[in-house]
Amino acid sequence: MDVSGDLRDAARDRPAGLHGLADRIEERVWAALLVLPALAMVALFFLYPLGFSLVSAFQDRAGAWTLDNFRKSFELYGGDMAFTLMIACLSSLLVAVLSIAIGGYLTLGENARAVALLRWLYRWPLFIPFVVAAQMMRGYLAKNGLLNNGLVGLGVIEPLQAASLLDWRGIVVTFVWKQTPFVALMVAGAMASLDRSTIEAGRNLGAGRLRILVEIVVPQVRQTLTVGLILSFVTMLSVLSVPMMINPNAPTMITVDMAYRINAHGDYGVANALGFVSYLMAGTVAWIYLRHGVRRGAGP
């Protein structure tokens, strides 16, 4: 602060026309100094590795520019890319439906005890790591796992009909189980902060609760729901443990392929190319959101 005082004193001594300019420069210097540590952290730990992996996706082992990594990626893992996108989209869709259902019941439910129980229960998966969730699902969804045993025990299916769900369905179930609480937390929060009389006005005009949820509550929390789903979509794209433990065989998700290229072949080029594809997927979703957000913000 002393330095700033001195600079200001110095500025005061200058001819009148220069005062404003000196002040502005001084302000900028201070602003730059303040933001520098944060900027350095971002550059060092985010921008540099990101840039490096992007660049090396377009280089061969000798460092020459090439599109070979991408050609190889699409040849070997084109199916996995589609699989990844399908899993992430389907899971997001189910997460949306379930979190709206949970948020809706928490907001519109009339049985106070059931609401309290759901409020207490639904957050649990938030505190369980992906790898533990995947391990649990292996025990639950396997051919002789808890689910099949339970169904056989109840006489719903014959023992011979029991099939393993440890394929794409297992991944989707795990992702949905793990990500729903996160989105539901955001959505339920947004629903709770709505003006309750907008809900009452609907009921007063004769709308049932399901109709209120779909036509009055969800449209008002759409923004929050979208943000939650995008964050969740990006998280699912980046999880390695779940597809690795539940369904490591082809087709699988590209995170597994990336780990395989690096661990088995030391092939950073193809791994980075796959990473680039995954950025593209996340980026597209973010772009759709931003476009939507900007259009809403601008207003008609």
Added chain:
Amino acid sequence: MGGDSLSARAVVVEYGSVPVLKGVSIDIAPGEFVALLGSSGCGKTTLLRAVSGFVKVRSGSIHIAGRDVTSLPPERRDVAMVFQSYALWPHMTAAENLAYGLRIRKIPRAERDRRVAEVLEMLGLGGLGDRPVTQLSGGQRQRVALGRALAVNPRMLLLDEPLSNLDARIREVVRHEIKALQTRLGITAVHVTHDREEAMVMADRIAIMEAGGIAQLGTPEDIYLRPRSPFVADFMGASNVVPLTVGAAGDGHIRVEPGPDHDAAELPVSAGTGQPGVHLCASGPGTVRAHFRSEAVSLVPFGQDGPGGVLLRGRIAQASYPGGFYRYAVEVGARRFLVDDARRLSVGEAVGVAVPPSALHLYDAQPS
């Protein structure tokens, strides 16, 4: 169109273990406009919400048009409510808000559009149908909220302080508009408000609510001229209180015994609403609480006789000018009264406060 009757019998509502309505009963005739008037926390909004079904009734019953609705959910009660915050849906246009109730009733699209246009026109919102409600002014939003309730041709309209968010000038206009519409359509209306003037101007009958019960139910004149309890008198503006000792004088008169600040007087007793004389609610001779309004009394120069009634001797302690007349705080003994007078008087001047018989409301000093 016509309206429905409403009958509430011994309605009890509790929030947790706190009683909010302590056995309220009220009967409202078809087409009648009733205002529930009271200060915050008296239970007026709770009574309205009990009628609309948003709060559960612990005991008692509510009938609308003879149908027991006590345990029906709000969506099946068929009453239209206008909310204090308007409760418009921000993701819809004005027309979509108005059409919602019609959509739920599965009215065909053409009929729906016609009805929405009609309501927009009726409320002076022509041309604003396509606007998002977030782009409307406070007064326009209030009209959309009212229109949304009216669009479904309700037989009963519940208004929960719908004017409290409007500024004073618009409020006066909308007050008359709502009353005129209600009269024209013949709908039964229950209007919650804490604004005395609003209730007086709009309602056929007013229910003054106090601590979870109805203190008095009557026409505006009735409540204003013959408040049944000190609470109602106070709420309706007769908030100056003086203790008097009275005795019977026979022949429709009472005698006020002389006190430290006034002389003896003999006053006629009013026989009913609109009849001149003292409004006597005290049960017998003895000490009574006398309530009177500032605007019903006048100041006379010290030592002069008043125009009849009770003359209180006092001194001006404070003076202000609210516009059109002066308002004085007059000290009479240990009490202070607010008195309005057209003349300009100075602080410290000795004056007499002349309270005519018709301005006096007498109650038992210790209400039983």
